[in-house]
Amino acid sequence: MDTFTATTDRMGRLRSEIAEHPARHRILTGERPTGRLHLGHLFGTILERARLQAAGVETFVVLADYQVITDRESPGAVRENILEAVRDNLAAGLDPERTVFFTHSSIPELNQLMLPFLSLVTDAELRRNPTVKAEAQDSGRALGGLLLTYPVHQAADILFCKGTLVPVGKDNLPHVEMTRTIARRFNERYARIFPVPAGLVTDAPELPGLDGRKMSKSHGNGIALGMSADETATAIRRARTDADRLITYDPVRRPGVSGLLTTAATCLGIGPADVAARVGTGGSAELKRVTIEAVNDFLRGHREGRARITPEDAAAAIRAGNARARGIAAETLDEVRAAMGMAYGF
Incomplete structure:
Protein backbone atom coordinates (compact mmCIF):
# COMPACT_ATOMS: atom_id res chain seq x y z
CA MET A 1 0.00 0.00 0.00
CA ASP A 2 1.51 3.38 -0.98
CA THR A 3 1.75 6.37 1.36
CA PHE A 4 -1.18 8.26 -0.16
CA THR A 5 -3.50 5.23 -0.06
CA ALA A 6 -2.55 4.42 3.53
CA THR A 7 -3.09 8.04 4.58
CA THR A 8 -6.41 8.27 2.77
CA ASP A 9 -7.60 5.05 4.41
CA ARG A 10 -7.12 6.50 7.88
CA MET A 11 -8.65 9.93 7.12
CA GLY A 12 -12.14 8.97 8.25
CA ARG A 13 -10.94 7.66 11.62
CA LEU A 14 -8.66 10.65 12.07
CA ARG A 15 -11.36 13.21 11.37
CA SER A 16 -13.71 11.43 13.80
CA GLU A 17 -10.99 11.53 16.45
CA ILE A 18 -10.44 15.26 15.84
CA ALA A 19 -14.17 15.97 16.13
CA GLU A 20 -14.46 14.03 19.40
CA HIS A 21 -11.20 15.13 21.04
CA PRO A 22 -9.89 18.34 19.42
CA ALA A 23 -7.85 19.33 22.47
CA ARG A 24 -5.65 16.25 22.02
CA HIS A 25 -4.30 17.65 18.78
CA ARG A 26 -1.99 20.41 17.64
CA ILE A 27 -1.65 21.49 14.02
CA LEU A 28 1.49 22.75 12.35
CA THR A 29 1.01 24.36 8.99
CA GLY A 30 2.55 27.32 7.23
CA GLU A 31 3.55 29.51 4.36
CA ARG A 32 6.78 29.91 2.44
CA PRO A 33 6.64 33.70 1.98
CA THR A 34 7.94 33.92 -1.57
CA GLY A 35 5.04 36.04 -2.83
CA ARG A 36 1.39 36.97 -2.27
CA LEU A 37 -1.07 34.23 -1.34
CA HIS A 38 -3.68 33.39 -3.95
CA LEU A 39 -7.09 31.79 -4.26
CA GLY A 40 -5.54 28.32 -4.38
CA HIS A 41 -4.01 28.86 -0.91
CA LEU A 42 -7.38 29.94 0.45
CA PHE A 43 -9.17 26.81 -0.74
CA GLY A 44 -6.22 24.47 -0.30
CA THR A 45 -5.05 25.29 3.23
CA ILE A 46 -6.29 28.49 4.88
CA LEU A 47 -9.98 27.62 5.11
CA GLU A 48 -9.08 24.21 6.53
CA ARG A 49 -6.96 25.89 9.21
CA ALA A 50 -9.87 28.13 10.15
CA ARG A 51 -12.21 25.12 10.33
CA LEU A 52 -9.86 23.16 12.58
CA GLN A 53 -9.24 26.18 14.80
CA ALA A 54 -13.00 26.63 15.16
CA ALA A 55 -13.28 22.96 16.12
CA GLY A 56 -10.91 23.58 19.03
CA VAL A 57 -7.58 22.34 17.65
CA GLU A 58 -4.55 24.41 18.71
CA THR A 59 -2.96 25.79 15.55
CA PHE A 60 0.59 26.90 14.71
CA VAL A 61 1.36 28.72 11.46
CA VAL A 62 5.02 29.08 10.50
CA LEU A 63 6.10 31.86 8.16
CA ALA A 64 9.07 29.90 6.85
CA ASP A 65 11.36 32.78 5.91
CA TYR A 66 14.57 30.74 6.01
CA GLN A 67 13.03 28.34 3.51
CA VAL A 68 12.63 31.17 0.99
CA ILE A 69 16.34 30.92 0.16
CA THR A 70 16.35 27.16 -0.44
CA ASP A 71 16.14 27.75 -4.20
CA ARG A 72 16.91 31.44 -4.71
CA GLU A 73 19.76 33.84 -4.00
CA SER A 74 17.76 36.55 -2.23
CA PRO A 75 14.69 36.47 0.04
CA GLY A 76 13.22 39.41 -1.88
CA ALA A 77 10.32 41.30 -0.26
CA VAL A 78 10.06 38.71 2.49
CA ARG A 79 8.92 41.08 5.26
CA GLU A 80 6.06 42.40 3.16
CA ASN A 81 5.11 38.89 2.06
CA ILE A 82 5.00 37.72 5.69
CA LEU A 83 2.76 40.57 6.78
CA GLU A 84 0.42 40.12 3.81
CA ALA A 85 0.21 36.36 4.44
CA VAL A 86 -0.80 36.92 8.05
CA ARG A 87 -3.40 39.49 6.98
CA ASP A 88 -4.91 36.91 4.63
CA ASN A 89 -4.99 34.28 7.37
CA LEU A 90 -6.60 36.67 9.85
CA ALA A 91 -9.16 37.77 7.26
CA ALA A 92 -10.11 34.12 6.72
CA GLY A 93 -10.94 33.69 10.41
CA LEU A 94 -7.68 32.71 12.08
CA ASP A 95 -7.59 34.21 15.58
CA PRO A 96 -4.20 35.24 17.03
CA GLU A 97 -5.54 34.37 20.49
CA ARG A 98 -5.90 30.75 19.38
CA THR A 99 -3.43 30.47 16.51
CA VAL A 100 0.33 30.97 16.92
CA PHE A 101 1.93 32.81 13.99
CA PHE A 102 5.73 32.79 14.03
CA THR A 103 8.71 33.27 11.74
CA HIS A 104 11.42 30.68 11.31
CA SER A 105 14.26 33.12 11.87
CA SER A 106 12.86 34.30 15.21
CA ILE A 107 13.04 30.88 16.88
CA PRO A 108 16.73 29.88 17.16
CA GLU A 109 15.86 26.94 19.43
CA LEU A 110 13.75 25.45 16.66
CA ASN A 111 16.67 25.59 14.27
CA GLN A 112 18.98 23.96 16.83
CA LEU A 113 16.78 20.87 16.61
CA MET A 114 18.00 20.49 13.04
CA LEU A 115 21.36 19.06 14.12
CA PRO A 116 20.15 16.00 16.03
CA PHE A 117 17.42 15.46 13.45
CA LEU A 118 19.94 15.47 10.60
CA SER A 119 21.80 12.67 12.36
CA LEU A 120 18.70 10.49 12.02
CA VAL A 121 18.38 10.53 8.21
CA THR A 122 20.59 9.50 5.32
CA ASP A 123 21.72 11.37 2.25
CA ALA A 124 19.81 8.90 0.06
CA GLU A 125 16.57 9.49 1.97
CA LEU A 126 16.89 13.23 1.49
CA ARG A 127 17.66 12.96 -2.21
CA ARG A 128 14.62 10.74 -2.80
CA ASN A 129 12.22 13.41 -1.57
CA PRO A 130 10.02 14.49 -4.53
CA THR A 131 9.98 18.17 -3.56
CA VAL A 132 13.76 18.30 -3.24
CA LYS A 133 14.14 16.70 -6.67
CA ALA A 134 11.53 18.91 -8.32
CA GLU A 135 12.72 22.19 -6.83
CA ALA A 136 16.36 21.40 -7.60
CA GLN A 137 15.37 20.79 -11.22
CA ASP A 138 13.22 23.95 -11.42
CA SER A 139 15.88 26.18 -9.87
CA GLY A 140 18.40 25.37 -12.59
CA ARG A 141 21.21 25.47 -10.03
CA ALA A 142 23.35 22.91 -8.25
CA LEU A 143 21.60 21.27 -5.31
CA GLY A 144 22.40 23.36 -2.24
CA GLY A 145 22.66 22.06 1.30
CA LEU A 146 19.66 24.08 2.45
CA LEU A 147 17.43 22.63 -0.25
CA LEU A 148 18.72 19.11 0.37
CA THR A 149 17.82 19.35 4.05
CA TYR A 150 14.46 21.07 3.40
CA PRO A 151 12.45 18.03 4.62
CA VAL A 152 14.35 18.07 7.93
CA HIS A 153 13.59 21.78 8.34
CA GLN A 154 9.93 20.90 8.00
CA ALA A 155 10.31 18.07 10.53
CA ALA A 156 11.76 20.57 13.03
CA ASP A 157 8.83 22.92 12.35
CA ILE A 158 6.35 20.16 13.13
CA LEU A 159 8.11 18.48 16.05
CA PHE A 160 9.32 21.50 18.03
CA CYS A 161 5.71 22.12 19.10
CA LYS A 162 4.92 18.39 19.18
CA GLY A 163 2.44 18.75 16.37
CA THR A 164 0.12 15.81 15.83
CA LEU A 165 -1.55 16.95 12.60
CA VAL A 166 -0.17 18.41 9.39
CA PRO A 167 -2.80 19.49 6.83
CA VAL A 168 -1.31 18.75 3.40
CA GLY A 169 -2.12 18.04 -0.19
CA LYS A 170 -1.11 14.62 -1.46
CA ASP A 171 2.02 16.08 -3.10
CA ASN A 172 3.44 16.98 0.31
CA LEU A 173 2.86 13.66 2.03
CA PRO A 174 6.54 12.63 1.64
CA HIS A 175 7.48 15.52 3.96
CA VAL A 176 5.13 14.23 6.63
CA GLU A 177 6.53 10.73 6.20
CA MET A 178 10.05 12.08 6.73
CA THR A 179 8.86 13.76 9.92
CA ARG A 180 7.22 10.55 11.09
CA THR A 181 10.47 8.70 10.42
CA ILE A 182 12.53 11.24 12.39
CA ALA A 183 10.10 11.17 15.33
CA ARG A 184 10.17 7.36 15.48
CA ARG A 185 13.96 7.16 15.22
CA PHE A 186 14.51 9.77 17.92
CA ASN A 187 12.03 8.09 20.24
CA GLU A 188 13.66 4.69 19.68
CA ARG A 189 17.25 5.90 20.00
CA TYR A 190 16.92 8.32 22.93
CA ALA A 191 13.56 8.71 24.68
CA ARG A 192 9.89 8.93 23.76
CA ILE A 193 9.51 12.68 23.41
CA PHE A 194 7.75 13.27 20.12
CA PRO A 195 4.31 12.25 18.89
CA VAL A 196 4.32 10.66 15.45
CA PRO A 197 2.30 13.21 13.45
CA ALA A 198 -0.34 12.34 10.90
CA GLY A 199 -0.81 13.96 7.51
CA LEU A 200 -4.32 15.34 7.26
CA VAL A 201 -5.08 15.26 3.55
CA THR A 202 -7.40 18.06 2.54
CA ASP A 203 -10.18 17.33 0.07
CA ALA A 204 -10.08 20.82 -1.38
CA PRO A 205 -9.76 20.99 -5.17
CA GLU A 206 -6.44 22.03 -6.69
CA LEU A 207 -7.12 25.22 -8.60
CA PRO A 208 -5.42 25.66 -11.96
CA GLY A 209 -3.88 29.02 -12.71
CA LEU A 210 -5.11 31.49 -15.28
CA ASP A 211 -2.82 29.86 -17.86
CA GLY A 212 -4.11 26.32 -17.22
CA ARG A 213 -1.06 25.27 -15.20
CA LYS A 214 -1.13 24.73 -11.43
CA MET A 215 -1.84 28.02 -9.66
CA SER A 216 1.53 29.05 -8.25
CA LYS A 217 3.28 32.13 -6.87
CA SER A 218 6.33 31.27 -8.96
CA HIS A 219 4.27 31.07 -12.16
CA GLY A 220 2.54 34.37 -11.45
CA ASN A 221 -0.72 32.87 -12.73
CA GLY A 222 -2.89 33.16 -9.63
CA ILE A 223 -5.63 35.40 -8.34
CA ALA A 224 -3.93 37.04 -5.36
CA LEU A 225 -6.10 37.43 -2.28
CA GLY A 226 -4.94 41.03 -1.98
CA MET A 227 -6.24 41.98 -5.42
CA SER A 228 -9.15 44.39 -5.70
CA ARG A 308 -9.93 46.06 8.51
CA ILE A 309 -6.61 44.34 9.31
CA THR A 310 -3.57 46.61 9.14
CA PRO A 311 0.05 45.54 8.66
CA GLU A 312 0.60 46.54 12.30
CA ASP A 313 -2.18 44.17 13.37
CA ALA A 314 -0.35 41.41 11.50
CA ALA A 315 2.99 42.40 13.07
CA ALA A 316 1.43 42.31 16.55
CA ALA A 317 0.10 38.80 15.90
CA ILE A 318 3.58 37.68 14.82
CA ARG A 319 5.30 39.24 17.84
CA ALA A 320 2.93 37.47 20.22
CA GLY A 321 3.29 34.23 18.29
CA ASN A 322 7.08 34.42 18.23
CA ALA A 323 7.15 34.74 22.03
CA ARG A 324 4.83 31.76 22.46
CA ALA A 325 6.67 29.61 19.90
CA ARG A 326 10.08 30.43 21.34
CA GLY A 327 9.00 29.39 24.82
CA ILE A 328 7.72 26.05 23.53
CA ALA A 329 10.83 25.50 21.41
CA ALA A 330 13.11 26.13 24.39
CA GLU A 331 11.22 23.55 26.46
CA THR A 332 11.43 20.98 23.67
CA LEU A 333 15.12 21.62 23.11
CA ASP A 334 15.77 21.13 26.84
CA GLU A 335 13.97 17.78 26.67
CA VAL A 336 15.99 16.75 23.62
CA ARG A 337 19.30 17.67 25.25
CA ALA A 338 18.39 15.79 28.40
CA ALA A 339 17.40 12.68 26.42
CA MET A 340 20.69 12.81 24.53
CA GLY A 341 22.76 13.24 27.68
CA MET A 342 23.68 16.80 26.73
CA ALA A 343 22.04 18.69 29.59
CA TYR A 344 25.31 19.46 31.34
CA GLY A 345 24.20 21.95 33.95
CA PHE A 346 27.01 24.37 33.18
Whole structure:
Protein backbone atom coordinates (compact mmCIF):
# COMPACT_ATOMS: atom_id res chain seq x y z
CA MET A 1 0.00 0.00 0.00
CA ASP A 2 1.51 3.38 -0.98
CA THR A 3 1.75 6.37 1.36
CA PHE A 4 -1.18 8.26 -0.16
CA THR A 5 -3.50 5.23 -0.06
CA ALA A 6 -2.55 4.42 3.53
CA THR A 7 -3.09 8.04 4.58
CA THR A 8 -6.41 8.27 2.77
CA ASP A 9 -7.60 5.05 4.41
CA ARG A 10 -7.12 6.50 7.88
CA MET A 11 -8.65 9.93 7.12
CA GLY A 12 -12.14 8.97 8.25
CA ARG A 13 -10.94 7.66 11.62
CA LEU A 14 -8.66 10.65 12.07
CA ARG A 15 -11.36 13.21 11.37
CA SER A 16 -13.71 11.43 13.80
CA GLU A 17 -10.99 11.53 16.45
CA ILE A 18 -10.44 15.26 15.84
CA ALA A 19 -14.17 15.97 16.13
CA GLU A 20 -14.46 14.03 19.40
CA HIS A 21 -11.20 15.13 21.04
CA PRO A 22 -9.89 18.34 19.42
CA ALA A 23 -7.85 19.33 22.47
CA ARG A 24 -5.65 16.25 22.02
CA HIS A 25 -4.30 17.65 18.78
CA ARG A 26 -1.99 20.41 17.64
CA ILE A 27 -1.65 21.49 14.02
CA LEU A 28 1.49 22.75 12.35
CA THR A 29 1.01 24.36 8.99
CA GLY A 30 2.55 27.32 7.23
CA GLU A 31 3.55 29.51 4.36
CA ARG A 32 6.78 29.91 2.44
CA PRO A 33 6.64 33.70 1.98
CA THR A 34 7.94 33.92 -1.57
CA GLY A 35 5.04 36.04 -2.83
CA ARG A 36 1.39 36.97 -2.27
CA LEU A 37 -1.07 34.23 -1.34
CA HIS A 38 -3.68 33.39 -3.95
CA LEU A 39 -7.09 31.79 -4.26
CA GLY A 40 -5.54 28.32 -4.38
CA HIS A 41 -4.01 28.86 -0.91
CA LEU A 42 -7.38 29.94 0.45
CA PHE A 43 -9.17 26.81 -0.74
CA GLY A 44 -6.22 24.47 -0.30
CA THR A 45 -5.05 25.29 3.23
CA ILE A 46 -6.29 28.49 4.88
CA LEU A 47 -9.98 27.62 5.11
CA GLU A 48 -9.08 24.21 6.53
CA ARG A 49 -6.96 25.89 9.21
CA ALA A 50 -9.87 28.13 10.15
CA ARG A 51 -12.21 25.12 10.33
CA LEU A 52 -9.86 23.16 12.58
CA GLN A 53 -9.24 26.18 14.80
CA ALA A 54 -13.00 26.63 15.16
CA ALA A 55 -13.28 22.96 16.12
CA GLY A 56 -10.91 23.58 19.03
CA VAL A 57 -7.58 22.34 17.65
CA GLU A 58 -4.55 24.41 18.71
CA THR A 59 -2.96 25.79 15.55
CA PHE A 60 0.59 26.90 14.71
CA VAL A 61 1.36 28.72 11.46
CA VAL A 62 5.02 29.08 10.50
CA LEU A 63 6.10 31.86 8.16
CA ALA A 64 9.07 29.90 6.85
CA ASP A 65 11.36 32.78 5.91
CA TYR A 66 14.57 30.74 6.01
CA GLN A 67 13.03 28.34 3.51
CA VAL A 68 12.63 31.17 0.99
CA ILE A 69 16.34 30.92 0.16
CA THR A 70 16.35 27.16 -0.44
CA ASP A 71 16.14 27.75 -4.20
CA ARG A 72 16.91 31.44 -4.71
CA GLU A 73 19.76 33.84 -4.00
CA SER A 74 17.76 36.55 -2.23
CA PRO A 75 14.69 36.47 0.04
CA GLY A 76 13.22 39.41 -1.88
CA ALA A 77 10.32 41.30 -0.26
CA VAL A 78 10.06 38.71 2.49
CA ARG A 79 8.92 41.08 5.26
CA GLU A 80 6.06 42.40 3.16
CA ASN A 81 5.11 38.89 2.06
CA ILE A 82 5.00 37.72 5.69
CA LEU A 83 2.76 40.57 6.78
CA GLU A 84 0.42 40.12 3.81
CA ALA A 85 0.21 36.36 4.44
CA VAL A 86 -0.80 36.92 8.05
CA ARG A 87 -3.40 39.49 6.98
CA ASP A 88 -4.91 36.91 4.63
CA ASN A 89 -4.99 34.28 7.37
CA LEU A 90 -6.60 36.67 9.85
CA ALA A 91 -9.16 37.77 7.26
CA ALA A 92 -10.11 34.12 6.72
CA GLY A 93 -10.94 33.69 10.41
CA LEU A 94 -7.68 32.71 12.08
CA ASP A 95 -7.59 34.21 15.58
CA PRO A 96 -4.20 35.24 17.03
CA GLU A 97 -5.54 34.37 20.49
CA ARG A 98 -5.90 30.75 19.38
CA THR A 99 -3.43 30.47 16.51
CA VAL A 100 0.33 30.97 16.92
CA PHE A 101 1.93 32.81 13.99
CA PHE A 102 5.73 32.79 14.03
CA THR A 103 8.71 33.27 11.74
CA HIS A 104 11.42 30.68 11.31
CA SER A 105 14.26 33.12 11.87
CA SER A 106 12.86 34.30 15.21
CA ILE A 107 13.04 30.88 16.88
CA PRO A 108 16.73 29.88 17.16
CA GLU A 109 15.86 26.94 19.43
CA LEU A 110 13.75 25.45 16.66
CA ASN A 111 16.67 25.59 14.27
CA GLN A 112 18.98 23.96 16.83
CA LEU A 113 16.78 20.87 16.61
CA MET A 114 18.00 20.49 13.04
CA LEU A 115 21.36 19.06 14.12
CA PRO A 116 20.15 16.00 16.03
CA PHE A 117 17.42 15.46 13.45
CA LEU A 118 19.94 15.47 10.60
CA SER A 119 21.80 12.67 12.36
CA LEU A 120 18.70 10.49 12.02
CA VAL A 121 18.38 10.53 8.21
CA THR A 122 20.59 9.50 5.32
CA ASP A 123 21.72 11.37 2.25
CA ALA A 124 19.81 8.90 0.06
CA GLU A 125 16.57 9.49 1.97
CA LEU A 126 16.89 13.23 1.49
CA ARG A 127 17.66 12.96 -2.21
CA ARG A 128 14.62 10.74 -2.80
CA ASN A 129 12.22 13.41 -1.57
CA PRO A 130 10.02 14.49 -4.53
CA THR A 131 9.98 18.17 -3.56
CA VAL A 132 13.76 18.30 -3.24
CA LYS A 133 14.14 16.70 -6.67
CA ALA A 134 11.53 18.91 -8.32
CA GLU A 135 12.72 22.19 -6.83
CA ALA A 136 16.36 21.40 -7.60
CA GLN A 137 15.37 20.79 -11.22
CA ASP A 138 13.22 23.95 -11.42
CA SER A 139 15.88 26.18 -9.87
CA GLY A 140 18.40 25.37 -12.59
CA ARG A 141 21.21 25.47 -10.03
CA ALA A 142 23.35 22.91 -8.25
CA LEU A 143 21.60 21.27 -5.31
CA GLY A 144 22.40 23.36 -2.24
CA GLY A 145 22.66 22.06 1.30
CA LEU A 146 19.66 24.08 2.45
CA LEU A 147 17.43 22.63 -0.25
CA LEU A 148 18.72 19.11 0.37
CA THR A 149 17.82 19.35 4.05
CA TYR A 150 14.46 21.07 3.40
CA PRO A 151 12.45 18.03 4.62
CA VAL A 152 14.35 18.07 7.93
CA HIS A 153 13.59 21.78 8.34
CA GLN A 154 9.93 20.90 8.00
CA ALA A 155 10.31 18.07 10.53
CA ALA A 156 11.76 20.57 13.03
CA ASP A 157 8.83 22.92 12.35
CA ILE A 158 6.35 20.16 13.13
CA LEU A 159 8.11 18.48 16.05
CA PHE A 160 9.32 21.50 18.03
CA CYS A 161 5.71 22.12 19.10
CA LYS A 162 4.92 18.39 19.18
CA GLY A 163 2.44 18.75 16.37
CA THR A 164 0.12 15.81 15.83
CA LEU A 165 -1.55 16.95 12.60
CA VAL A 166 -0.17 18.41 9.39
CA PRO A 167 -2.80 19.49 6.83
CA VAL A 168 -1.31 18.75 3.40
CA GLY A 169 -2.12 18.04 -0.19
CA LYS A 170 -1.11 14.62 -1.46
CA ASP A 171 2.02 16.08 -3.10
CA ASN A 172 3.44 16.98 0.31
CA LEU A 173 2.86 13.66 2.03
CA PRO A 174 6.54 12.63 1.64
CA HIS A 175 7.48 15.52 3.96
CA VAL A 176 5.13 14.23 6.63
CA GLU A 177 6.53 10.73 6.20
CA MET A 178 10.05 12.08 6.73
CA THR A 179 8.86 13.76 9.92
CA ARG A 180 7.22 10.55 11.09
CA THR A 181 10.47 8.70 10.42
CA ILE A 182 12.53 11.24 12.39
CA ALA A 183 10.10 11.17 15.33
CA ARG A 184 10.17 7.36 15.48
CA ARG A 185 13.96 7.16 15.22
CA PHE A 186 14.51 9.77 17.92
CA ASN A 187 12.03 8.09 20.24
CA GLU A 188 13.66 4.69 19.68
CA ARG A 189 17.25 5.90 20.00
CA TYR A 190 16.92 8.32 22.93
CA ALA A 191 13.56 8.71 24.68
CA ARG A 192 9.89 8.93 23.76
CA ILE A 193 9.51 12.68 23.41
CA PHE A 194 7.75 13.27 20.12
CA PRO A 195 4.31 12.25 18.89
CA VAL A 196 4.32 10.66 15.45
CA PRO A 197 2.30 13.21 13.45
CA ALA A 198 -0.34 12.34 10.90
CA GLY A 199 -0.81 13.96 7.51
CA LEU A 200 -4.32 15.34 7.26
CA VAL A 201 -5.08 15.26 3.55
CA THR A 202 -7.40 18.06 2.54
CA ASP A 203 -10.18 17.33 0.07
CA ALA A 204 -10.08 20.82 -1.38
CA PRO A 205 -9.76 20.99 -5.17
CA GLU A 206 -6.44 22.03 -6.69
CA LEU A 207 -7.12 25.22 -8.60
CA PRO A 208 -5.42 25.66 -11.96
CA GLY A 209 -3.88 29.02 -12.71
CA LEU A 210 -5.11 31.49 -15.28
CA ASP A 211 -2.82 29.86 -17.86
CA GLY A 212 -4.11 26.32 -17.22
CA ARG A 213 -1.06 25.27 -15.20
CA LYS A 214 -1.13 24.73 -11.43
CA MET A 215 -1.84 28.02 -9.66
CA SER A 216 1.53 29.05 -8.25
CA LYS A 217 3.28 32.13 -6.87
CA SER A 218 6.33 31.27 -8.96
CA HIS A 219 4.27 31.07 -12.16
CA GLY A 220 2.54 34.37 -11.45
CA ASN A 221 -0.72 32.87 -12.73
CA GLY A 222 -2.89 33.16 -9.63
CA ILE A 223 -5.63 35.40 -8.34
CA ALA A 224 -3.93 37.04 -5.36
CA LEU A 225 -6.10 37.43 -2.28
CA GLY A 226 -4.94 41.03 -1.98
CA MET A 227 -6.24 41.98 -5.42
CA SER A 228 -9.15 44.39 -5.70
CA ALA A 229 -12.28 43.38 -7.58
CA ASP A 230 -11.13 45.42 -10.59
CA GLU A 231 -7.65 43.87 -10.53
CA THR A 232 -9.21 40.41 -10.37
CA ALA A 233 -11.40 41.20 -13.37
CA THR A 234 -8.40 42.44 -15.35
CA ALA A 235 -6.39 39.30 -14.54
CA ILE A 236 -9.22 36.98 -15.56
CA ARG A 237 -9.88 38.85 -18.81
CA ARG A 238 -6.22 38.33 -19.74
CA ALA A 239 -6.48 34.56 -19.34
CA ARG A 240 -5.77 32.64 -22.56
CA THR A 241 -8.72 30.63 -23.86
CA ASP A 242 -9.71 29.68 -27.43
CA ALA A 243 -12.09 30.68 -30.21
CA ASP A 244 -14.66 27.87 -29.82
CA ARG A 245 -17.90 29.49 -28.65
CA LEU A 246 -19.31 26.29 -27.17
CA ILE A 247 -17.79 26.11 -23.70
CA THR A 248 -16.88 22.58 -22.57
CA TYR A 249 -14.82 21.16 -19.75
CA ASP A 250 -11.78 19.44 -21.26
CA PRO A 251 -8.59 19.99 -19.21
CA VAL A 252 -6.37 18.22 -21.76
CA ARG A 253 -7.46 19.93 -24.97
CA ARG A 254 -8.81 23.17 -23.49
CA PRO A 255 -6.65 23.95 -20.43
CA GLY A 256 -7.38 27.69 -20.38
CA VAL A 257 -11.15 27.28 -20.65
CA SER A 258 -11.15 24.41 -18.16
CA GLY A 259 -9.07 26.39 -15.69
CA LEU A 260 -11.62 29.19 -15.66
CA LEU A 261 -14.47 26.69 -15.36
CA THR A 262 -12.79 25.05 -12.35
CA THR A 263 -12.18 28.40 -10.67
CA ALA A 264 -15.76 29.56 -11.16
CA ALA A 265 -17.15 26.19 -10.12
CA THR A 266 -15.10 26.09 -6.91
CA CYS A 267 -16.27 29.55 -5.92
CA LEU A 268 -19.89 28.67 -6.75
CA GLY A 269 -19.82 25.24 -5.08
CA ILE A 270 -20.88 23.35 -8.21
CA GLY A 271 -19.14 21.24 -10.86
CA PRO A 272 -17.16 22.62 -13.82
CA ALA A 273 -19.53 20.92 -16.26
CA ASP A 274 -22.44 22.77 -14.62
CA VAL A 275 -20.71 26.10 -15.20
CA ALA A 276 -20.02 25.10 -18.80
CA ALA A 277 -23.71 24.35 -19.26
CA ARG A 278 -24.61 27.78 -17.91
CA VAL A 279 -22.25 29.51 -20.33
CA GLY A 280 -23.27 27.31 -23.26
CA THR A 281 -22.40 28.98 -26.55
CA GLY A 282 -21.55 32.29 -24.92
CA GLY A 283 -17.87 31.85 -25.71
CA SER A 284 -14.85 33.02 -23.78
CA ALA A 285 -16.24 36.48 -23.08
CA GLU A 286 -19.25 35.06 -21.24
CA LEU A 287 -17.09 32.47 -19.47
CA LYS A 288 -14.80 35.22 -18.19
CA ARG A 289 -17.77 37.32 -17.08
CA VAL A 290 -19.19 34.39 -15.11
CA THR A 291 -15.78 33.64 -13.58
CA ILE A 292 -15.18 37.26 -12.60
CA GLU A 293 -18.58 37.45 -10.93
CA ALA A 294 -18.10 34.13 -9.11
CA VAL A 295 -14.64 34.99 -7.79
CA ASN A 296 -15.50 38.53 -6.73
CA ASP A 297 -18.68 37.41 -4.98
CA PHE A 298 -16.78 34.68 -3.15
CA LEU A 299 -13.95 36.99 -2.06
CA ARG A 300 -16.17 39.89 -1.01
CA GLY A 301 -16.23 38.92 2.67
CA HIS A 302 -12.52 38.15 2.70
CA ARG A 303 -11.69 41.52 1.20
CA GLU A 304 -13.87 43.36 3.68
CA GLY A 305 -12.18 41.57 6.57
CA ARG A 306 -8.74 42.12 5.09
CA ALA A 307 -9.35 45.86 4.75
CA ARG A 308 -9.93 46.06 8.51
CA ILE A 309 -6.61 44.34 9.31
CA THR A 310 -3.57 46.61 9.14
CA PRO A 311 0.05 45.54 8.66
CA GLU A 312 0.60 46.54 12.30
CA ASP A 313 -2.18 44.17 13.37
CA ALA A 314 -0.35 41.41 11.50
CA ALA A 315 2.99 42.40 13.07
CA ALA A 316 1.43 42.31 16.55
CA ALA A 317 0.10 38.80 15.90
CA ILE A 318 3.58 37.68 14.82
CA ARG A 319 5.30 39.24 17.84
CA ALA A 320 2.93 37.47 20.22
CA GLY A 321 3.29 34.23 18.29
CA ASN A 322 7.08 34.42 18.23
CA ALA A 323 7.15 34.74 22.03
CA ARG A 324 4.83 31.76 22.46
CA ALA A 325 6.67 29.61 19.90
CA ARG A 326 10.08 30.43 21.34
CA GLY A 327 9.00 29.39 24.82
CA ILE A 328 7.72 26.05 23.53
CA ALA A 329 10.83 25.50 21.41
CA ALA A 330 13.11 26.13 24.39
CA GLU A 331 11.22 23.55 26.46
CA THR A 332 11.43 20.98 23.67
CA LEU A 333 15.12 21.62 23.11
CA ASP A 334 15.77 21.13 26.84
CA GLU A 335 13.97 17.78 26.67
CA VAL A 336 15.99 16.75 23.62
CA ARG A 337 19.30 17.67 25.25
CA ALA A 338 18.39 15.79 28.40
CA ALA A 339 17.40 12.68 26.42
CA MET A 340 20.69 12.81 24.53
CA GLY A 341 22.76 13.24 27.68
CA MET A 342 23.68 16.80 26.73
CA ALA A 343 22.04 18.69 29.59
CA TYR A 344 25.31 19.46 31.34
CA GLY A 345 24.20 21.95 33.95
CA PHE A 346 27.01 24.37 33.18
